[in-house]
Amino acid sequence: MTRTNPSSAESSGNSQLTELGVAAAAAAIRRGDVTAESYASALLDQARAQSEIHAFITIDESAVLAAASAADEARAAGATAPLLGVPLGVKDSYQTRDLPTSLGLGSLTGFTPSTDAEIVTAIEGAGAIVFGKNNLVEMSYGVTGHNADHGQVLNPYDHDHVSGGSSSGSAAAVAARIVPASFGGDTVGSIRIPGALNGVVGYKPTTGRWPRGGVAPISHTLDATGLLARHVEDALLIDRIVTGDLDDHPAAQPDLRTTRLAYAPRHHLDLVDPEVERRFHETVGLLREAGAEVVEVDLGEDFTALAERAAWNLFLRETYQAISDFLRENDYPVSVDDVHHSLTPQLHDVWSSVVVPGSPGYLSDEDHATTLGADRPALQQRFAQVFERDGIDALILPTTPAPAPRIADQWEFTVAGEKVEHLILAKNTVPASGAGLPGISLPAGLTEAGLPIGVELDAPRYHDRELLALALQIERVLPPMPPPV
Secondary structure (H helix, E strand, C coil): CCCCCCCHHHHHHHHHHHCCCHHHHHHHHHHCCCCHHHHHHHHHHHHHHCHHHCCEEECCHHHHHHHHHHHHHHHHCCCCCCCCCCEEEEECCECCCCCCCCCCCHHHCCCCCCCCCHHHHHHHHCCCEEEEEECCCHHHCCCCCCCCCCCCCEECCEEEEECCCCCHHHHHHHHCCCCCEEEEEECCCCCHHHHHHCCCEEEECCCCCCCCCCECCCCCCCCEEEEEECCHHHHHHHHHHHCCCCCCCCCCCCCHHHCEEEECHHHHCCCCCHHHHHHHHHHHHHHHHCCCEEEECCCCCCHHHHHHHHHHHHHHHHHHHHHHHHHHHCCCCCCHHHHHHHCCHHHHHHHHHHHCCCCCCCCCHHHHHHHHHHHHHHHHHHHHHHHHHCCCCEEEEECCCCCCCEHHHCCEEEECCEEEEHHHHHCCCHHHHHHCCCEEEEEEEECCCCCEEEEEEECCCCCHHHHHHHHHHHHHHCCCCCCCC
């Protein structure tokens, strides 16, 4: 894409358009306040201006403009689809028959599958336009946004810092105002982590509640498709569209004065950046001032070990077979062994150690069965006890223990004076993934250095609408998130 230098008037107009969220843009197009074509043009201008952050692998500009023009014609003819003319980003692990699907691999550059992911079909049926395919960590296997073939995704708030992953480009594109929302995937935190590090909303539904067909898997037990957006109302709207419940009435808006939240300092605040901890306690204070009851709970001495065992055992054990089946069933021109051998050295070593059957750390059938039949149910029961016994509407926690580390230090950095490895970014998101809970990360402000901080809400399984309704109320209490400068 080539760069343009719009006049100040054009730039001002584009800025107003690129700030629109999904619901606001859809309403403006339906009312005729703005054309879909002018909105798409503004987003394409922004994509050119922000190309250096590597948020997208593929954008077909002419196809986007043609689809926007068709949306304007449809509107003039009386169409009222809920997402008519709204461009959305799609993680490049989602199949698209009109755009290449690389899964983050250089070896699949240019490969176009024959079918769309189920979610792509759903949003296009609601009038949305696929704006492009977002960059991601190879095979969605990482939390920092590193991709050797398609470029490290840069954090829009500071290009020297990571975007998080694996839905790195999806989050960065939304934060950078290239698209109002983008779809991602979350197995142990791959939506919520980049959501927090990029200052946007990151919504992971209850595992299995959103369609997963046509999306490259990691673990059939843990994988969840979900959304990055700038506003909770947009997650609410798209949740209703994707689940086919658009005609249902949204959940009643909760009164924070009757809301009971809980946090677990022993598990979520034991190793945390001082600014993240301070911002978290400030958020708790704001919620209490708004009338919410926020109490401390203890999830048990073995909670962290149980959660990590349940999640990571399944994550690593189920990858190889899940990807092998997906590639074969969808006629990809590579095998899972080809993928293994093409991975960057660091990731190749991980697969060789614990992912490939027969490798030294590959989980046995017996231990896999124990994880599924004992550990995961025990983790789910631990959460259920807190929600039911203590009457808790949602758990609240820092989404990540630290803000985005520097790209130069992404594999090993320091948190609260202790040297840690990159996977610490998933420490607080792993438990909800292991139990299959719905979770949402909300922007909670910036560090003194200008890096975003997120707070997460986790709710009981299948209480997604209640979670989103609660998040909408909490979003109104939190300070507004400034855009990247």
